[in-house]
Amino acid sequence: MTYIFMSIENSFDNERSDAGLTVREMEIDDLAGVFHLGELLFTSDLYPYIYRTWDEWEVIGSYNTEPDYCLVAEVDEQLAGFILGTIISKGTLVYGYITWLGVSPSFQRRGIADQLVDRLVERLINDGARFMMADTDPENAPAVKFFDRKGFHDARRHIFLSMDLSQHEYYGKLIAYEREKADRKVWKRPRLRPTPKT
Numbered sequence: 001m002t003y004i005f006m007s008i009e010n011s012f013d014n015e016r017s018d019a020g021l022t023v024r025e026m027e028i029d030d031l032a033g034v035f036h037l038g039e040l041l042f043t044s045d046l047y048p049y050i051y052r053t054w055d056e057w058e059v060i061g062s063y064n065t066e067p068d069y070c071l072v073a074e075v076d077e078q079l080a081g082f083i084l085g086t087i088i089s090k091g092t093l094v095y096g097y098i099t100w101l102g103v104s105p106s107f108q109r110r111g112i113a114d115q116l117v118d119r120l121v122e123r124l125i126n127d128g129a130r131f132m133m134a135d136t137d138p139e140n141a142p143a144v145k146f147f148d149r150k151g152f153h154d155a156r157r158h159i160f161l162s163m164d165l166s167q168h169e170y171y172g173k174l175i176a177y178e179r180e181k182a183d184r185k186v187w188k189r190p191r192l193r194p195t196p197k198t
């Protein structure tokens, strides 16, 4: 499994307006909707690594630690998409990073991701970011095309590896130990207390 990382350096689109579309900060009532939209988008068959790393803590954690970089898009008060970002300071460099981006299938190809990225990037620039990063599965053609069109270039492959721990030696030992323990366990009928004689 390989991932590609992309970056953009100070080339941002101007504001794009779309009738009926609102981009705003994520609120407490949006958390479940955002999580479930992610579940719908990041499926194990299409993007196994994204699928494994998406859980409710991604949403709760971002909202808890970096609410300024959690935005949602609404169309006619319906959740249409979300973006979760972060800022990383390393020495004198400050990077913005798109951790998660998703648009509901019924609202795709309407410029919603475009708006979400623009609004996040503006916030990150205000907070000192001068370099922007994003990553996705190289098989994710819509996202690769989206980021490329948005100005993210210098794509680099990053290899993700996995290991089946049910084949691990320690796991085998643990199972054997638990089996042995179960075999040794003898069920004992609870003793009845003798009734005190009066």
Ligand SMILES: CC(C)(COP(=O)(O)OP(=O)(O)OC[C@H]1O[C@@H](n2cnc3c(N)ncnc32)[C@H](O)[C@@H]1OP(=O)(O)O)[C@@H](O)C(=O)NCCC(=O)NCCS
Binding pocket: 041, 042, 099, 100, 101, 102, 103, 104, 107, 108, 109, 110, 111, 112, 113, 114, 115, 135, 136, 140, 141, 142, 143, 145, 146, 147, 149
């Ligand atoms: C990638 C994604 C966020 C794009 O959202 P979107 O709101 O549909 O994107 P936009 O409408 O702003 O698209 C802007 C441009 O991106 C490219 N693009 C977007 N979706 C595309 C698709 N399915 N196929 C080809 N190009 C696509 C196009 O160049 C498009 O411009 P155009 O419509 O004028 O041709 C959306 O497809 C999605 O949620 N995918 C699943 C989740 C995901 O992969 N997230 C990213 C990694 S975490």
